[in-house]
Amino acid sequence: MPQVSQSPVTVSAYSWVPPFARGLVRDLRVRWALEEAGRDYAVRVLDPRLDRPSDYLEEQPFGQVPSYSDGTVHMFESGAIVLHIAEDSEALLPADPQGRARAASWVLAALNSVEPFVQQLAAIDLFHADKGWAQEQRPGVEQMVRKRLGQLAERLGDKDWIEGRFTAGDLMMVTVLRNLRHTDILTDYPSLAAYQARGEARPAFERALTAQMNGFEDLAPAA
Numbered sequence: 001m002p003q004v005s006q007s008p009v010t011v012s013a014y015s016w017v018p019p020f021a022r023g024l025v026r027d028l029r030v031r032w033a034l035e036e037a038g039r040d041y042a043v044r045v046l047d048p049r050l051d052r053p054s055d056y057l058e059e060q061p062f063g064q065v066p067s068y069s070d071g072t073v074h075m076f077e078s079g080a081i082v083l084h085i086a087e088d089s090e091a092l093l094p095a096d097p098q099g100r101a102r103a104a105s106w107v108l109a110a111l112n113s114v115e116p117f118v119q120q121l122a123a124i125d126l127f128h129a130d131k132g133w134a135q136e137q138r139p140g141v142e143q144m145v146r147k148r149l150g151q152l153a154e155r156l157g158d159k160d161w162i163e164g165r166f167t168a169g170d171l172m173m174v175t176v177l178r179n180l181r182h183t184d185i186l187t188d189y190p191s192l193a194a195y196q197a198r199g200e201a202r203p204a205f206e207r208a209l210t211a212q213m214n215g216f217e218d219l220a221p222a223a
Helices: 027-037 054-058 080-087 097-127 134-158 168-181 189-202 203-214
Strands: 010-014 040-047 068-071 074-076
Touching: 027 080, 027 168, 027 203, 040 074, 054 068, 074 080, 080 097, 080 168, 097 134, 097 168, 134 189, 168 189, 189 203
Parallel strands: 010 040
Antiparallel strands: 010 068, 068 074
């Protein structure tokens, strides 16, 4: 669905991030969920160079993106927002209680069991690669990333999606795997590389990514 300035649903996003982060900022997850659910949305654009407005800190106490509002519900944290959107969309959550529970479990698994190690590796490689402590810690962090990827690949098997059909859990897991794009680690896990590619080939993902990328401006770097 297109961005609509008068939509009751509003998602926050940044007007600028460094090139390496474009396509990875977490409002992408919310945009993708809304696209899968067939819902339009408006965007509240924040300049990352400036202090957050006080009313925004009421929505998102840490000043990050995304936040979400639909006129009734105001919330933050991408995983919580995706699950909220999914509650009313069978495209994201199956109708049966067991299927919904499993999909929600995979959303949290992506955020709690996989992403922390992936993010730690990205932080080392992108921000601290020249530091001695980072060089010492990197092998252990990569080992944990590979352990989680091996477990995920085993669970995925030869299926297209983790639970057999696309759910919010796959949406979240694909966005987490994308944070490894600065490495070639996924080439050692062909089933996961193909899994990520399937997610990125979904029309809803392509629309969400295009919308995020088109929203970035050429600004001076944030301090």
